[in-house]
Structure formats: structure tokens, C-alpha cells
Amino acid sequence: MVLLLIPAVGVAVAVGVLFGWRWVLAPLLGWAMLTWLLSSLRVLGKDARAPGMPDEEVVATPMVTSERTLFWCEECGTEVLLLVRGTSRAPSHCGQRMHERTEILN
DSSP, rough: HHHHHHHHHHHHHHHHHHHHOOHHHHHHHHHHHHHHHHHHHHHHHHHHSSSOOOOOOOOOEEOOOSSEEEEEETOOEEEEEEEEEEEEOEEEETTTTTTEEEOOOO
């Protein structure tokens, strides 16, 4: 792999000197942007199917108790009130899992 880099660098320098460096830097920038895009999409897909989650559909049940459950984001302060519990997993916000807080109603 390293031996292939030596001729590739030589060709890149020759193309850069003869035709301009934009013909060398533009494909490198495009490759870096494509790599970043694909890795970002992989992270989103991996987060969607978390390990340990059951494959079958879980029946969502409404929360009717004397307690209310809130999820809050430590990063920006957003709060989400839980009305129907579908899974035991906390939702994500700002790229992190939200924290659960249970309040007792009077």
C-alpha cells in the first residue's frame, strides 16, 4: 500500500505543476467530503438500531399514573414529556442520550 503512494504522489505533483493544483486538491477534497458524509450516515443508522432492542414491535401503552416522566437534554436544556412509553430507551437530542426525570404529581 505504501509502495503505491510513491508513484501516486509523483503523478499528483506532475499534474499539479503542469495543469494547476486545483486538479489535485479538488478530488482530494471531494473524497474527504464523501468519506465524512458516509461515516455520518453510518452513525445515524447505527443509532437507530441499538443493540439489545427486541425485533418484535412493542405495544405502546399510555402513561396514566400519579407520576410524570420528563426527558431533558443536558446540552441545550430541551425537555420532552413522555405521554406513551414505546421502549425503555431514552430519546437522543444534540447527539447524546437525554436524561430521565420522574416527578410525582399531587
